[in-house]
Amino acid sequence: MKNKTTYLAYPYLVWIVIFIVFPSFLVLLYSVTMKSSDDITTINFSLQNFIKFFDSMYLNILWDSISLAAISTIICLLLGYPAAYIISNANISKRNTLLFLCILPMWMNMLLRTYAWMTILGNNGILNNLFAFLGLPKINMLYTKGATVMGMVYNFLPFMILPIYTALSKMDTGLLEAADDLGANQYIKFRKIIVPLSMPGVISGIIMVFMPAVSTFIIPQLLGGNKNMMIGNLIEKLFILNGDWNFGSAISIIMMIIILISMSIMNKFDIDKEGGARLW
Known part of the structure; x- marks a missing residue:
C-alpha cells in the first residue's frame, strides 16, 4: 500500500505539470519553430530565432x-546586510517593528511604488523642488539608468x-561567546563567524534580487523611458506589440539559461548542512 503522503503529493504534481511544465514546453516549442509566410498553419522547426538574438543590438x-x-x-547587498544585521541584534519588540517597516512597502502594488518614484x-518632482528651495540647480534624474x-x-x-536576517537570527550565539572567551575581537568574530554563517542568506538574497x-520591464519602462530598454521590455514588445511570439520565446529561453547558469555559479559556494559556507 502506498504511503498517504504519496497521494497528497498528486495535486502538487498536477499543479506543476499544468502551470510549469506545460507552459515551459510551449515556450520552448515556439522558440524552435517559425511560421511559414505562405501558410500560417504550417510550422517549420528552426534555430533561426536563437541565431537572430546574437545580433549586436540584442546583445x-x-x-x-x-x-x-x-x-x-550589489547595492541591495551593501544596504541589506547592515540592515539585516541591525534588525537581528535589536530587541524583540524593536525587531518586530523594524521587520514590519521593512515589508510594509511590499503591501503596495509594485506599479504604484514605481509611479511614486516618478x-x-x-x-x-519632490527632489528637484527641494533643490530649487535650497538654491541648487535642478538635476535630470528621471529616464536615466540611475533612475532604473x-x-x-x-x-x-x-x-x-x-x-x-533569517540566517543571522538562526545563528548560534554560543559561537560568539566562545570566540569572546578565546580573545577574538569584533572584526575577527564578524569575518570568521558571522559572515560565513550568514552566507546561505546572502546567496538566497542575491538570487532573489538578481532574477x-x-x-523586469515595468521599472525600466517607467523610470528609464524609451532610452534604456532592458531584456524584459524587449520580450514584452515582441509578444504584445509585434506579435512575434517565436523570437520572444527564444529570448525567454536564453534568459532562463542565463538565470540557471547564475544559480549554478552561486551553488559553487558549497553550502554545508550546518548553514555555513566554505569561503575561507
Missing part, C-alpha cells in the same frame, strides 16, 4: 540588463534583507 540590450541587475544586486525624480537602478533597489531590497531585476 547590447542583454548586456545592459545584466549589468544594471548586477549593480542593483513623482520623486521628475523635473518638477534606484527603482530596482527600492523594489527588491526587502528580498535581500529578509533571507539574510527579477534582470527580467
